[in-house]
Amino acid sequence: MQLNGPYGLALGEAFDILHPEAEHQEIEIRIDSGGASSRYLFDVPDDRALNLPIRNRPTIVPALLAGQGVSFSYLNAERLGPRDQLDVTAEDPDRIGVGVRGEYTAQALALHETVEVREALRHPRTVEHGVTTLRTQVETWASEIIRPIRITAQWPAGITASLIRFQESGLLSEQIRPANMGFGFSYALPIIVAGLLMPADGVLIVENPEAHLHPAGQSRLGRFLGRVAGSGAQVVVETHSDHVINGIRLAVADDRVLDRGEVVVHFFGDGEDGAPVAIELTGRGGLTMWPKGFFDQIEEDLGRLARAKRREK
Known part of the structure; x- marks a missing residue:
């Protein structure tokens, strides 16, 4: 190996x-x-x-290890930031995913833009309008997770590169290069595309989905990943964000697209044996335990601020 x-x-x-x-x-x-x-x-x-x-x-x-093409997708924490052009691969078109660093996201979206997204993964707002293709679903999810946007992906003939351009809402909006959109779009877009392409028996592994997103976006992306898991795929997330965790909890308790028995949080503390603590969810999205050091820094900081404020009086 x-x-x-x-x-x-x-x-x-x-x-x-x-x-x-x-x-x-x-x-x-x-x-x-x-x-x-x-x-x-x-x-x-x-x-x-x-x-x-x-x-x-x-x-x-x-x-679990037999998936190929879009059935298995691993996204590294070090994903590509805004690029004027992205790579293309000579892989079989039906098997082209977004790549380890999101380098094939534009090519995958251009090739699969008319593919029907599985019903369980479609955005709730699009169901009644019959908007089911990959490109429109990617736009809708990206608009919710980050901000309203339109997306164009191209693989122009004659060049070994692919392009992504964005447009703000409105008929007269000009196309915008990725470099002028901030890192959040470039980091989150591969996750959204990979998730929507994931079959029911697929495996999606994402490191640090929260990168370059504001807290609300992190939570919404957590809810999206919860929906992907609830659709039958296995989703493994490595995160340092309590907002992502809370988004997954909302997928269980509020969206109800994921059963609590299908979620487990492995907390790696500083114990000598290195064994993780398994934390499960309740039906209302609660956590069955809260080990010391598990996303408790905000409470500790607020407590110290309160004590400091009292000392000033």
């Missing part, structure tokens, strides 16, 4: 990912899915290896 290259991996050498107190030079990955458990066992060589030899693997590849 390669440690560098695929999906933007840059893990270094084999010993870089082995726990310093590991008793054996091996790494085990277990996948529990669909009531079945699959186990991969990798050796960690003594030399400066850039890959891990596979000692044991399941006979049948778990369904």
Whole structure:
């Protein structure tokens, strides 16, 4: 298994990912899915290896790992910011997704703009109007998450590049280059496109969806990701934003597009064993526990401000 290259991996050498107190030079990955458990066992060589030899693997590849094309999408935290042009790929058009850094977002949107978005993922405001294609759904979701906008994606003939342009609401609005729209659009758009293209059995992994979004946008994006998960896809989110977490809670309690039993929050504290704390949701969007250090900084800061204010009197 390669440690560098695929999906933007840059893990270094084999010993870089082995726990310093590991008793054996091996790494085990277990996948529990669909009531079945699959186990991969990798050796960690003594030399400066850039890959891990596979000692044991399941006979049948778990369904969770079998997705290809738009069925599996991983978006790195270091997504591309505003670009006048974006890349294109020679991949089979039916399998073209947004890329690890969102580099193929314009090409994917241009190729799939007339694709029908699954009913469970359509914006509630568009249902009665029969607006079901990818481009219009992307515009509607982006307008809610960030601000009202129209989007044009092109893959012009004769050049190996793709383009995205924006327009403000209004018939006479001029096209706007991404650099004049701020980073929020460029960072959030790949997430929206990937989510709307995701099939019911797909896997979407997003790092730091909150990047370059104001708090309201972070919450709305959390609600959107909750809807994608509620549609049948598996969504894995790594976040430092309480607003994203709260948006997912609203997807359960208010939007009711996601069952509470389908959500688990893994909190990685500073414990020595590195084991995460699993936090579940109640039917009203509450959290079953609130460990110390879990998004409690605002309460701590407000408490210190209140005490400081009292000292001034």
